[in-house]
Amino acid sequence: MSSVPVAVVTGSNKGIGFAIVQALCKQFPGDVYLTARDPGRGQEAVAKLQKEGLHPFFHQLDIDDLQSIRALRDFLKEKYGGLNVLINNAGIAFKVHDTAPFAVQAEVTMKTNFFGTRNVCNELLPLVKPYGKVVNVSSMVSSSALKGCSKELQQKFRSNTITEDELVELMTKFVEDTKKSVHEKEGWPNTAYGVSKIGVTVLSRIQARMLNEKRKGDHILLNACCPGWVRTDMAGPKAPKSPEEGAETPVYLALLPSDADGPHGQFLSDKTVQTW
């Protein structure tokens, strides 16, 4: 078994994830895994970085597929006895002009951004080694979507005692409410992406709390962040930040020094803790 530190980035064949791998290859003292749901796109991305003299490793990972997540989990367990850095970057967003019904957009977006990310965490968090770092890439849109929620929902999402089961119930209810076209009446904002990212930010707060309760002595730091508005296939060419600039906050959180006792359980943008 290798004792080399290991970092894994989900959805890293392009966009911000690719730039995170690129930066980690230069700064992380260990093996860096570029992962992609499509092995062809993943290997192509690895080859691109190799041309720059960087040496990421590749592993397939589709966060919508539990078998794929478990295959990565077993590989990490066997080869490294765990992992040191996990960056949950993979995500999707429908384009503004997409004509798919809102309920379909809600179900599909929630499946990947919230439930996929949660499944990766459930399988990989137990493997994270002491002094490890976990970064969940959310969005400032989670904050604006939170402000668009009813007072009652806002209170639930800001609660310091909400459980993962309660959060799952709320995310499921949002999708069900869109199917019945009652989501606005039920206090939800009109953004599937925004609600899925509320899920990612609140999940991070819950996971950090659980680490405090169950693994305090392991000094693991877990945070959510927004990369900013970044020029990628998701956000388009008009965004102000380059993918490299978008990678800065996730990489900063992934490389927090081992004697840092925070941030932990926070939501950051531009390396700064935001009020939730």
Ligand code: NAP
């Ligand atoms: P992007 O260019 O569209 O890249 C998204 C990446 O996620 C791709 O590699 C994609 O793989 C992967 N992915 C999607 N579904 C997946 C799945 N089921 N399993 C594994 N990988 C999957 O988007 P981006 O702008 O870099 O976004 C990266 C993260 O930043 C997302 O979580 C996004 O919500 C967040 N974010 C972006 C912005 C922005 O302005 N760009 C702002 C705030 C937050 P494929 O190539 O196979 O599709």
